[in-house]
Amino acid sequence: MTQASNHTTTTPLLNVQGLNAWYGAAQVLFNAQLHVQRGEVVALMGRNGAGKSSTLKAIMGLMPRRTGSVVFAGYDISHAEPYQAARLGLGYVPEDRRIFTDLTVLENLQLGIQAARLFADGTAAPQWSLEQIFALFPNLADMQQRPASHMSGGEQQMLTVARTLMGNPLMVLLDEPSEGVAPVIVEQMGEMILALKRQGLSVLLSEQNTHFAQWVSDRSYTLDRGVLTAS
Template sequence: MTQSNTAATILLNVQNLNAWYGAAQVLFNAQLHVQHGEVVALMGRNGAGKSSTLKAIMGLMPRRSGSVLFAGHDISDTEPYQAARLGLGYVPEDRRIFTDLTVLENLQLGIQATRHLASNRTTAPWSLEKIFALFPNLANMQQRPASHMSGGEQQMLTVARTLMGNPLMVLLDEPSEGVAPVIVEQMGEMILALKRQGVSVLLSEQNTHFAQWVSDRSYALDRGVLTTA
């Protein structure tokens, strides 16, 4: 593939991204890119800066600098809601579902309009039917309060709610951590299904086997420094 063709397919392009918590710098001149329909993993141990990288891209860090281009838009200085409106979805490690609402109500809150790519093509919209086909467990608990779900079920709900926003790309933080093996397998199948539908994914992950299963390539992260794995 030529360089120009590669550039034309890049959905997310991060250059010299730095991030701080107060006076403590936790990310140093990170450079990465994700192409349309590509799954890319950020690999590293606990405390390496994986979650901080995703938060910095989304605009959730208290302080950041550098260049973040997404779907042809400069989101280096935007608020998280502005990045979300452009089609950048974010699934945090701590889930953040609405526990006093039902599964169905959580999903309905996530609905957003169909996305338009730079080529003027539209992405295939997500519906409740498609979500329940991807996550059969959720189909059987639509009226269940989210507070009555297991940790793995809540993780699925968080991903599903993000998908209802019809994202072009999903930032997925530690999808396999702290959940049962059967949920890990479902998460992996979900990521592969997203790829088949043209949705890009950037995930942070410690589980090497899981990352190798679902990702096209990976970056290594150690103490805030990002390198090609």
Template structure:
């Protein structure tokens, strides 16, 4: 399914929180139908990279192109309308709204790829097949769900926007093993439907299950890039940048 068509590309991406520079000249690409892991220890700059790509950092510099559009200086809603989905680590479900209402909030029109092929279209019914837990509680308020269920709801709400590519921040962080398993299945299912994913992840086992390629960040710089299989086989890189 993977093609050489680059959907998202960042060049010399730099980012700041206040006066502190967090990212230094990050270059990365994600192609159509590809799952790419952005790996590194806590504080390496993974979440900041995703926020910089979608436009949630107050100060960033560098070139970002998505689906042929320059989004280097765009607000997050511009990228979202172009089909770039973002699932933040802190979930941000609307706690007073039900599952169905949360999904409705994320809804965007169907999309086509540049070659005319229809992009995956998501409906609540389709999402309930992907996330059976959510299907059992369509009327439950977001505030009365477990952390793992909220995590799924955030992903499902993002998919209602019919994204070409999803930025997924720490999907396996702090959720029960059974949910981690479902997250992995979900990512593989999305990939099989042609959706691309850039995920920030610390968990090597999880990243190996789902990813084609990996970038490894350390102190806001990319120290390694290669296929996931090469990273899994490279003990020196793993010890230097990933082991706790």
């Protein structure tokens, strides 16, 4: 993992070039190119199985095999481990949530705490406290001592996002935030994404819900059988 050179204010926070990814012998992502600017919300659109989740996993370093260039916050993370990307401020919210179900809501949040961060130009990134998290997710404030196993799917989704924010990320990769949750939770998720944008965070989300994506995102890419096109 090396620091990229010639960083300017117009350099994207995330810049992906020629990204390919495989599950075993099966290639699932073909020469993907995308970028996300600081404070921008970008959607990856596509049907089920189009490769949206695989794209996010490949960026994060979670695919068993990948080639291509991934530069984040001025660092080349093309060959980095997921924990190294996370330490640089790249947050990841998987579709399957992966919360600690035997811990309480508060304990899950406390596990996510990381130090405050700076952007590459030296300005301070948004810093999250428990108070700010509970202001953004009032539902979680009312269930701090509840075991995470006793939450609904939508509440668990909120908790996963909140735990990621406790790491003070510069950018969040958000996999299918509206999938399989109640309409009221979908609306709260949308408001949350817009609130993150107002604070200067970048978000790259995968999404099938066209109306949701149009509501929250500045622009989008479309994926079809692992091939990415700008739209």
